[in-house]
Amino acid sequence: MQNSRRLNRNSVKSILVVKQHNQLGDMLCTLPLLASIRKSFPYSNIRLIASQDNYRILNSPSEKYIDELLVYDKSTPLKFSKFLLNLKNRKYDIAIVPSTFSFSRTSHLICYLSGAKFKVGVKSADSKVNKYANYLNVKADFEWESRKLHQVDRFLEIGRIIGCEFSEQDRNSVRLTFSRQEINSAKDFFRMHFGKNGRKIIGIHTGAGKIQNRWSAANFANLMKMLYEKTNCIFFLTDSKTDTDSTIELINNLDSGFVRENIVFDDGMNIRILGAVLSGIDLYITNDTGLMHVAAYSGTKVISLFGPTNGYEWAPIMKHNIFIQSPDRNINSISVDSVFKNALSLIYE
Template sequence: MIRRLEQYLKRRVFSFLRFLISSAQPTDLATRSFRSIIVIRQHNQLGDMLCVVPLLRGLRERYPEAHIALLTSPVNHEVMLNSPYVDRLINYDKREFLGGVSIKFVAFVKFVRKLRAEKFELAVVPSTVSVSATSDLLAYLSGAKYRIGAGEIDGEGNPSGVFFNCPVTLDWRESEHRHQALRNLDNAQVLHLNVADLSSQIELTEEESRGARAFVIDLRLQVGSFVVYHVGAGKPANRWPAERFAQLANRLSSDSKAGTLFTHGPMDDEPVRIVKSTLTVPYSVVDGKSIRQVAAILSLARLVVSNDTGIMHVAAAVGTPVLSLFGPTDPEQWAPIGAKHRYIVGKGGDIQSIQVEEVLTAAREMLR
């Protein structure tokens, strides 16, 4: 009952806003040239962010002289550093606006003033999984003359689409397996972007690569000849049993002579503990590293075997072949794009149904 009331009030508020800020919708965006563009993606998920890279690539190719800014969360800020498709990263940290009402308001107003000072001509808010009223509002507050975003997704109207004067109708009901990279591009369909390369990308510096190489050598691993395993995942349903990861590493290391390296994320204590107690081959663990340091280490691996989680996307973004394990999530939407990558999905969406032999066979083929 309370939720229904909240939804009703939300619809009424956005209906009122639609009346206040309604404006004519331009119809010739594809023929316009833009000098200053902002893309707003302030969610925390790494995979969601890296799936936006093809959209950024398309904007750079379409508008090579434009100044392109990306508004992102602190979590995703790191992976987008040095991107060749972005001129400026704008860090949107929600924590800066939490606290007392006055502090929150003053800090937010200062942020918006800085945003408007950039004088953006075009704002793009890609939405695929769900819409974000915050992102949609930020597009409006940016002061951009043209604002592109979801007006409707799969037949359901976006209440905060009121903030766009170039709303896009997105309908994937007859193409439910359409990859997230393509869905992000669908958000900018009115710009007629033509993108051939749908891969994600993390741009490493020479210093980061040297540091990773030194780290790997210190572990007595051979660059390009070790396998990385990521046993964690934020969602329990996305976690293949840790003991099976250990069994896989034991057998793969024995028959391929590949080194064994495990990554240890902030929430991976228990699966890593299980792995350590089950392994019978020499191994090392990457722990306490920044996401960029981990990315640099992954770039030196021969193969990464990972659950469906952020590290899967990071490994693919640095060009390392990835064997990803999927449960309830649709791999056709989320698995890394490219012939070098493979995925295995559990029967009925149950990752527990994936057997060690199945993963071992695929990994051996990828190591040949």
């Protein structure tokens, strides 16, 4: 670790966190880090740089862990120039690049260009040298893989370079904070689509960015039939612009009458309102995808399914969440019966 001893915590007024990548799940896994920074520097302004694809999930004045969002936009020279001007219109005491599985030249350049006195990040991770570490002046070496450390805990360890301590209870209590308007929109959606019939509401997400991370539509369809027969539940089917094919495949595996009577679709709603809706359902069953993290940080019980990716590294960390890891890295080796049994345990716990 280098140069962190010169940091006077009481003099820190402005902190920049650089997270301009597109992955929604990666962004949400940094939420406990942002919370730990807020706890350690309660009177500092915290500014987060996010991408055009993932900034919306935190784009609300109700979010208590950040004060400002700066969207990284390089789509045109003019927009990139405006981004740089907005970046440099502030004097930063600390800039942090929370990198855990890859090192981005862009992130480190943004950190350097911020002009922050303390530029914080990773010197090496699991013996992989960060070749952009020369842009940092407060950095440390980390060993994560041998400890099978969750991504959330990796981010928190980066925060500890500047003294951001966060207990296990702290990290497990971090949640998205929805505005009154977002909560009311969710309530309106519930009244319109779910009524007051007392049926359990189970969310289903069949998609994932990579095909090898998708449990088959046939498996999801069989699971839904079993859950309906056992609980008389109603299903809330979430979708995204990359998941249309898997959603259509699921519908094709179900009787049209079943779909009409027992499935509510999200209709492409705003992601924060979707999070508020998810906070009110009984269970969410999903592949390893960004909405898995949205559901978990909304306070929903989640069953997450993992094939080639590691559940110990990416699954939701909160209580009342279960991840099921394929025994052979093939996600379709996860049996419908095992998901069904775990679903019942969470629904009726």
